[in-house]
Amino acid sequence: MNDGTITLPWLVVRQDDNGNRYRVGRYATRAEAQKIADSLGERGHKQLYWIEQIGQNGTK
Template sequence: MSDGGAVLPWLVIREDGNGNRYRVGSYATRAEAEKAAARLHRSGGEQLYVVERVARGS
């Protein structure tokens, strides 16, 4: 099922020191997501940013 919108299967997730996770961005390609995560990490200090792919059908 498609709603006609853009497909953005790559997520950037921020994890804090307590294990809480927050989605901070969605991207069309892994390369875009990794570039954004690297930029956020450089500006965010101790925060951990990870790239994950959304499971199909989610």
């Protein structure tokens, strides 16, 4: 983008054992988001982590 903003189209999402979902963070690349999701998932808790890409208008 040329308007000086940073685009962070990749989300890391967490779902707990009660089914509640939370956005953990937004990242510039899929690889960066996957690295975070993998490291959080390795902690042995019951939460599930995954990545999603959002569109330019902020939708999935």
